[in-house]
Amino acid sequence: MRVSGCIRFLLICALAVTILLPASGCGTKKKAKKGPTIAKLREKAEKESSPDRKAAAYLKIAAQQFGSGDKTGAKASANQALDALVDKEGKPAGEANQLAPRMVEVADSLALVGDKKQARKALEAATADDFVNTIEDAVRKTQVLAAAGGIYGDKAKGIGDAGKAKELLAKANEVAGAADERFRAEALAAVALGYTRGGLAKEGGDMVNALVEAAKSLEQPRAKAEALAAAANVKAQTGAKDEAKELLKEAADAAKSVERADGKAFALIAIAVATEANGDVKGALSLLKEADKAANKASEPDMQKMLVERVNKLTMEFSKKK
Numbered sequence: 001m002r003v004s005g006c007i008r009f010l011l012i013c014a015l016a017v018t019i020l021l022p023a024s025g026c027g028t029k030k031k032a033k034k035g036p037t038i039a040k041l042r043e044k045a046e047k048e049s050s051p052d053r054k055a056a057a058y059l060k061i062a063a064q065q066f067g068s069g070d071k072t073g074a075k076a077s078a079n080q081a082l083d084a085l086v087d088k089e090g091k092p093a094g095e096a097n098q099l100a101p102r103m104v105e106v107a108d109s110l111a112l113v114g115d116k117k118q119a120r121k122a123l124e125a126a127t128a129d130d131f132v133n134t135i136e137d138a139v140r141k142t143q144v145l146a147a148a149g150g151i152y153g154d155k156a157k158g159i160g161d162a163g164k165a166k167e168l169l170a171k172a173n174e175v176a177g178a179a180d181e182r183f184r185a186e187a188l189a190a191v192a193l194g195y196t197r198g199g200l201a202k203e204g205g206d207m208v209n210a211l212v213e214a215a216k217s218l219e220q221p222r223a224k225a226e227a228l229a230a231a232a233n234v235k236a237q238t239g240a241k242d243e244a245k246e247l248l249k250e251a252a253d254a255a256k257s258v259e260r261a262d263g264k265a266f267a268l269i270a271i272a273v274a275t276e277a278n279g280d281v282k283g284a285l286s287l288l289k290e291a292d293k294a295a296n297k298a299s300e301p302d303m304q305k306m307l308v309e310r311v312n313k314l315t316m317e318f319s320k321k322k
Contacts, residue, residue, distance in 0.1 A: 051093045052102050054084040075113045081106045082122050096134045100126045100144045111158045123148045138179035142187040145172035146194030153198020165198040185214035189230035201237030208234045221257035225267040229274040236278035244278045261297035265307045281321050288315050
């Protein structure tokens with residue numbers, strides 16, 4: 001059974017950025033443990049057996065460096081993550097199904113640390129037709145194109161190229177429309193999130209009705225909650241606040257039925273983000289408190305840490321808008 005891969009994938013891309021920023025404030029606070037040195041982490045990264053794992057290791061190093069104020073070191077490590085994924089000619093060093101999502105994640109981090117040129121290089125490699133078109137799964141292909149489009153369009157933490165963003169998001173929407181009906185909502189939700197991150201919600205308005213129709217037919221509660229939240233986010237950013245409010249209510253109802261703690265946290269985070277976009281900061285903060293409780297019950301330590309950090313970051317961000 002598929003599990004809302006689009007939200008998880010896009011959240012992980014966001015966390016490649018969020019984790020680079022120090023988090024504090026809300027959430028469970030645990031005594032910090034002294035971790036391995038950068039030199040030890042580099043040594044471990046070089047021993048990783050695959051390009052994907054090596055890139056992931058260097059992204060962790062970049063996060064640690066950026067968090068300690070070493071932006072130059074973080075930029076260098078993010079570039080090493082990219083180097084792990086491409087050959088000497090700048091071509092991907094493996095199959096798109098595995099490497100394209102990681103390349104988008106690396107691009108996200110490169111853009112944040114200020115290396116937009118290299119971020120663009122990573123996205124160009126990830127979305128090149130002869131590479132991305134080898135991804136057979138329509139949902140995964142949509143995720144890659146939509147996430148890349150969002151980074152291209154994001155003026156604050158991305159590249160700020162609206163033209164390229166529109167091009168990739170249009171492709172993503174086309175691929176999503178051809179996805180198997182069972183998974184179409186998941187694909188369309190990825191497109192919606194790409195449009196909202198890229199500041200192009202108005203351009204994404206036409207596909208929202210298809211997303212809502214597909215989302216309402218979903219039986220899996222987490223997938224339904226996240227898809228409806230994605231649709232509500234677009235509605236909110238195009239000024240259709242009453243419609244967004246109705247969708248958010250349906251999303252919240254669906255989230256109540258999510259059994260896994262990490263799944264509930266992901267769903268509540270998605271709803272909180274859309275709720276804040278719709279102008280209800282108080283409601284968004286309330287949802288983040290629920291997400292924090294669920295996140296701290298996640299069984300996997302790494303997942304728990306990632307989710308709690310995301311909740312903390314959003315809580316800080318939203319609290320400034322009260």
